[in-house]
Amino acid sequence: MIKIGIFNQKGGVGKTTTALNLAGAFYAQQHAVTMLDLDPQGHLTGIFKRHALDPNKHLYQFYQADIPLVQLLQTLQPNMHLLAANAELMKVDSYFGRGPNILKKLSQGLASLAVETPDTALIVDCCPYIGVISLNAIFACDLMIVPVASDYFSVGSAIKVERALRALEPVLKRRVERRYLLTRADKRKKMTSEVECELRALFGDEVLETKISENIALAESPRLGKNVFEYDKSSPGARDYAQLLIELKANVPMQSS
Numbered sequence: 183m184i185k186i187g188i189f190n191q192k193g194g195v196g197k198t199t200t201a202l203n204l205a206g207a208f209y210a211q212q213h214a215v216t217m218l219d220l221d222p223q224g225h226l227t228g229i230f231k232r233h234a235l236d237p238n239k240h241l242y243q244f245y246q247a248d249i250p251l252v253q254l255l256q257t258l259q260p261n262m263h264l265l266a267a268n269a270e271l272m273k274v275d276s277y278f279g280r281g282p283n284i285l286k287k288l289s290q291g292l293a294s295l296a297v298e299t300p301d302t303a304l305i306v307d308c309c310p311y312i313g314v315i316s317l318n319a320i321f322a323c324d325l326m327i328v329p330v331a332s333d334y335f336s337v338g339s340a341i342k343v344e345r346a347l348r349a350l351e352p353v354l355k356r357r358v359e360r361r362y363l364l365t366r367a368d369k370r371k372k373m374t375s376e377v378e379c380e381l382r383a384l385f386g387d388e389v390l391e392t393k394i395s396e397n398i399a400l401a402e403s404p405r406l407g408k409n410v411f412e413y414d415k416s417s418p419g420a421r422d423y424a425q426l427l428i429e430l431k432a433n434v435p436m437q438s439s
């Protein structure tokens with residue numbers, strides 16, 4: 183199972199859009215996918231509301247009642263699953279934040295899930311703050327993608343993410359594999375190229391070559407409960423996310439476990 187987390191402490195940078203459409207890119211290439219919504223706001227889950235989701239199957243049950251993840255999977259289509267979030271996820275921090283094993287909880291849960299669904303790409307949509315559930319994702323995933331929107335505030339937020347990841351590495355005893363992804367790019371705007379230059383100066387090879395353009399199909403597709411490949415596979419948004427997957431497969435070590 184390949185596990186990719188999408189994280190930035192800043193909201194509105196394209197985390198949920200990237201989770202939905204990177205999963206869509208894997209699916210369009212005939213991979214089985216599971217999307218894991220780790221944001222108590224449940225934006226990713228909300229996209230699939232027309233799929234008549236079972237309200238009793240959500241991630242808090244995994245944290246609170248130790249229900250195995252495989253029992254919480256909701257089928258959206260053959261080989262496409264969702265692990266849904268609801269607002270109760272917010273309670274994980276206060277109820278379990280100090281427990282000794284909580285940081286490894288998701289990674290252990292996913293190890294069991296991987297036995298049941300080994301050939302699956304798991305994409306985690308993280309919440310916009312560092313707490314127990316984000317740390318769970320960072321501990322569990324093989325790769326973190328940090329979307330950075332093409333505006334100046336976003337560069338500052340990327341620096342904060344980098345600091346947080348560096349601080350975690352001694353605890354994890356490994357380097358956190360991460361890649362910065364420029365989103366909402368508009369090549370007509372000077373700011374897009376300036377943000378890109380700054381990111382490359384800061385993070386070098388860890389900035390992906392692929393950029394996600396500002397694209398109407400990416401903004402509209404979630405409203406119809408679709409990823410961009412289902413909505414319009416010839417759109418620039420579909421092209422960008424397909425290219426992202428090509429780059430990840432070619433250049434990024436993603437250890438499958």
Ligand SMILES: Nc1ncnc2c1ncn2[C@@H]1O[C@H](COP(=O)(O)OP(=O)(O)O)[C@@H](O)[C@H]1O
Pocket residue numbers: 192193194195196197198199200225365366367394395396397398400401402
């Ligand atoms: N590349 C893009 N082109 C157009 N709209 C985008 C793009 N990326 C994100 N958006 C829109 O921006 C808003 C915030 O994106 P979202 O993925 O929800 O960010 P986050 O999960 O980081 O808060 C949403 O309305 C989304 O549709």
Ligand SMILES: [Mg+2]
Pocket residue numbers: 197198199221225226
């Ligand atoms: Mg989001």
